[in-house]
Amino acid sequence: MSVPGASAPQLARFAVSPARRRTDRIxxxxxxxxTVVALIPLVLIVYYLLRKGLGSWSGSFFSTNPTGNTFFxxxxxxGIKSAILGTVEIVALASAISIPTGIGVxxxxxxxGRDGRLASTVRFFVDxxxxxxxxxxxxxxxxxxxxxxxxxxxxxxxxxxxxxxxxPVVIRSAEVILLxxxxxxxxxxxxxxxxxxxxxxxxxxxTALPGMLTGVLLAIARAAGETAPLLxxxxxxxxxxxxxxxxxxxxxxxxxxxxxxxTTAVVNRAWGAALTLVTMILLLNLVARLVSRRSRLA
Amino acid sequence: MTPxxxxxxxxxxxxxxxxxxxxxxxxxxxxxxSTAASPDADSAVGKAQDLDATPGLSVRLxxxxxxxxxxxxxxxxxxxxxxxxxxxxxxxxGCGKSTMxxxxxxxxxxxxxxxxxxxxxxxxxxVYASSVxxxxxxxxxxMVFQKPNPFPTMSIFDNVASGLRLxxxxxGEHSKAAMRAKVESALRGAGLWEEVSERLTEPxxxxxxxxxxxxxxxxxxxxxxxxxxxxxxxxxxxxxATLKIEELIEELKTRVTIVIVTxxxxxxxxxxxxxxxxxxxxxxxVGPTQEIFTKPSxxxxxxxxxxxxx
Numbered sequence: 194m195s196v197p198g199a200s201a202p203q204l205a206r207f208a209v210s211p212a213r214r215r216t217d218r219i220x221x222x223x224x225x226x227x228t229v230v231a232l233i234p235l236v237l238i239v240y241y242l243l244r245k246g247l248g249s250w251s252g253s254f255f256s257t258n259p260t261g262n263t264f265f266x267x268x269x270x271x272g273i274k275s276a277i278l279g280t281v282e283i284v285a286l287a288s289a290i291s292i293p294t295g296i297g298v299x300x301x302x303x304x305x306g307r308d309g310r311l312a313s314t315v316r317f318f319v320d321x322x323x324x325x326x327x328x329x330x331x332x333x334x335x336x337x338x339x340x341x342x343x344x345x346x347x348x349x350x351x352x353x354x355x356x357x358x359x360x361p362v363v364i365r366s367a368e369v370i371l372l373x374x375x376x377x378x379x380x381x382x383x384x385x386x387x388x389x390x391x392x393x394x395x396x397x398x399x400t401a402l403p404g405m406l407t408g409v410l411l412a413i414a415r416a417a418g419e420t421a422p423l424l425x426x427x428x429x430x431x432x433x434x435x436x437x438x439x440x441x442x443x444x445x446x447x448x449x450x451x452x453x454x455x456t457t458a459v460v461n462r463a464w465g466a467a468l469t470l471v472t473m474i475l476l477l478n479l480v481a482r483l484v485s486r487r488s489r490l491a
Numbered sequence: 492m493t494p495x496x497x498x499x500x501x502x503x504x505x506x507x508x509x510x511x512x513x514x515x516x517x518x519x520x521x522x523x524x525s526t527a528a529s530p531d532a533d534s535a536v537g538k539a540q541d542l543d544a545t546p547g548l549s550v551r552l553x554x555x556x557x558x559x560x561x562x563x564x565x566x567x568x569x570x571x572x573x574x575x576x577x578x579x580x581x582x583x584x585g586c587g588k589s590t591m592x593x594x595x596x597x598x599x600x601x602x603x604x605x606x607x608x609x610x611x612x613x614x615x616x617x618v619y620a621s622s623v624x625x626x627x628x629x630x631x632x633x634m635v636f637q638k639p640n641p642f643p644t645m646s647i648f649d650n651v652a653s654g655l656r657l658x659x660x661x662x663g664e665h666s667k668a669a670m671r672a673k674v675e676s677a678l679r680g681a682g683l684w685e686e687v688s689e690r691l692t693e694p695x696x697x698x699x700x701x702x703x704x705x706x707x708x709x710x711x712x713x714x715x716x717x718x719x720x721x722x723x724x725x726x727x728x729x730x731x732a733t734l735k736i737e738e739l740i741e742e743l744k745t746r747v748t749i750v751i752v753t754x755x756x757x758x759x760x761x762x763x764x765x766x767x768x769x770x771x772x773x774x775x776x777v778g779p780t781q782e783i784f785t786k787p788s789x790x791x792x793x794x795x796x797x798x799x800x801x
Contacts, residue, residue: 307603377640381707384598386630386714387657395657399644 246468249461255469259447259462261431270458273466275433276447280470282435283348283427283443284417287355292409294356295363296398302364303371304393322361330357331422339426348434348441351427358422359412366408370401403485410481414474420445444470547748548614548631548717549574550595555609557590557599564590566772567609572718577740577749579763579780581756583800587772588752592720595750596632597625613718630658632718633711633747638727639703641695641710648691650706651677654714673713680746681709682739701732708739712747719743721751725758737762756796760784768792 253272260271298315306312334354339346374397382392423443429450430440444466451463550572557565565587572578580588593599594607597618610617618628641650649656651674655665665673674691678684683705687698695706704724711719721740725733740749740762753759759766760780767777768787776789787793794800 375640377636377638378642380598380601381634381636381640381710382642382653382657383601384596384629384634384636385654385657385711386626386628387654388626391657395653396642396644400642402644 242464242468242471245461245464247465249458249465250468254462254465258433259431259442270456270462271431273444273447273462273469275431275442276444276466277469277473278433278435279348279427279430279442280417280444280473282437283352283355283423283441284413286349286352286437287359287416288409288413290352291356291359291363291412295360295412296367296405298360298364299367299371300393300398302368304389304397319361319364322357323365326421327358327419328421330354331424331426333357334422334426346426346428346440348427348437348439351423351441351443352437354422354426355416355419358419359416362412362415363409366411367401367405370404370408371397373404374400406481406485410478413477417474418445418470420449424449546717547575547744547746550632550718550748550750551612552591552595553610553612555591555594555607555611557587557594557607558605559590559602560604564772565594565607568769568772568774570767570774570777572748572750573765574748575744575746576764577744577751577762578777579759579766580750580752580769581754581759581766581795582769582775583795584754586769588769589722591769592722592750592752593634595718595720596629596634598629598634600625626658630654630714631716632720633714633716635704635707635711635719635721635724637723639700639707641698641703641706643694643696645695646692647687647695647698647706648674650695651709651713654710658714674709677709677713680712680743681705682735682742683709699732701728701735704728704732704736705739708736708743712743716747718748718750721749723752723754726754733758756784768795770795 251272255272255277256274257272258275259273260269262269262271298319302312302315306315331354334350334357338344338350338353378396378400379392382396383389387395423446427443427446428440429446430442432442434441448463448466448470451459451466454460454463552568552570555565555568555570556563568591580592582588590599595611595618597607597611599605599607607619610619612618613628613631616623618632641647642653645653652670655670655673659665675684675688678687683702686702687706695703698706704727708719708724725736728736737758740751743749744764751759751762763780765777766780766783768775768783768789768791770791776783776787776792778787783792784796787796
């Protein structure tokens with residue numbers, strides 16, 4: 194509202210001071226710089242993945258197993274079929290174990306345990322678990338299931354190690370989402386005469402589903418990229434294997450062993466495998482988001 | 492409309508329904524011949540639309556005390572809500588109105604650390620008796636909350652059907668056709684059918700605030716309750732939507748007993764047959780609404796209704 198003929202002193206009262214402007218400019222600049230600095234490695238990673246990885250992609254790259262023959266001409270080194278399928282199998286089993294368990298724990302924490310002593314203890318251990326380095330999970334499975342039983346590596350042992358890794362991520366993210374569901378929603382379902390378990394399965398979980406998806410995807414993405422827990426649990430192998438009771442290849446382990454090779458073609462295969470892994474996770478994200486959006490509208 | 496009116500359930504059937512089936516030592520059903528629900532039964536049948544209405548039941552509180560941890564929010568209340576009447580509960584904020592009402596359908600105990608003492612008699616049955624199934628109590632005594640809260644993941648139809656589905660003992664207890672009929676009659680009962688009949692599959696959260704609240708009323712009507720508790724049902728609504736709800740309350744009392752907590756004294760005066768005034772966890776005075784607002788017997792009631800405090 195401008196008053197015609199307002200006196201100069203009155204306008205001066207509302208004028209932005211030069212110092213204020215300067216501070217604003219500096220603060221904006223600082224935030225922008227931080228954003229750019231954070232983006233640089235992200236962009237570089239994608240750039241190098243595409244530049245180095247795309248070159249090794251071909252039909253046979255996806256459809257053949259690695260040959261293990263790395264000292265002769267590049268056409269004989271084979272592809273990464275066993276690694277792709279192994280990663281899918283291991284991560285699928287790890288998800289099948291950790292997602293239902295993790296969501297179950299989160300439901301218990303929010304709906305039953307609440308602020309009780311047991312719930313606080315569980316929360317504490319989940320937090321500790323979140324900070325445990327991934328190799329420790331591999332070591333744990335190695336000692337218990339391989340040294341302890343005197344047996345060898347197997348895909349399911351790798352999956353168990355990964356599920357331990359995923360569990361705290363799933364629990365914490367699901368718990369946060371469940372806490373966001375308004376209590377009034379639970380109350381109105383309870384007031385309709387619904388038993389508590391029905392309230393959880395029919396009201397709370399469907400409402401929380403789109404939100405929980407993010408945490409679950411994060412856990413899957415993290416597990417799919419882990420090398421350390423798989424190295425001495427699932428082992429490394431060349432052949433495609435649908436029996437998780439035996440050695441099972443995986444993308445991270447394949448990348449790990451390829452990237453240390455003196456043969457250029459094999460190192461390039463590592464780049465191709467890395468690009469494959471990132472693409473797989475991206476696709477999973479897209480599909481999950483599409484599905485959840487559709488289910489929310491229905 | 493059915494010309495000769497829907498059949499009435501006998502009053503002595505009700506408490507049996509409330510008891511858990513598998514409780515061996517269930518107490519004998521209360522004495523027959525109870526007529527708690529009968530005074531308005533005739534008019535109820537006459538006014539009921541195409542609903543299989545059963546008359547409301549009376550609710551009596553006896554020395555009801557409610558606690559949050561050690562804090563006593565309701566301090567020994569005796570009060571009767573007569574069948575098929577609207578009873579308004581007024582009183583300043585924090586006086587225990589909502590807590591008292593939440594004790595009636597045992598929602599109070601859902602809050603960690605909360606408990607209730609004394610008894611709440613639905614007709615003749617103590618809903619706090621150990622053999623009583625809390626789920627059955629909540630089916631018989633419905634509740635409408637302050638903020639409209641339709642289930643966000645469900646369509647309009649599913650919202651109304653949710654009460655039946657969530658509390659049914661087995662899958663397919665209600666046939667598809669029966670479910671449709673129930674949903675339609677509940678929506679008609681809540682005065683919402685005309686507005687939503689063309690878009691039953693759309694999300695319930697897409698309705699306006701007033702429509703959402705009527706959807707919530709339809710949701711609680713669908714399970715055929717005998718009593719409906721309304722905890723400030725209009726406080727989040729605009730005057731037009733409030734008027735609709737108030738008209739609805741007038742119609743609904745032919746089928747259910749209504750207890751309404753309200754901050755709005757004009758609203759109590761408009762809708763309630765009887766009004767109870769609460770203060771600091773205690774029942775100060777209860778009587779016909781007209782009397783409470785024009786010639787209350789307690790000076791504190793007079794001060795409150797004339798706006799001297801609260």
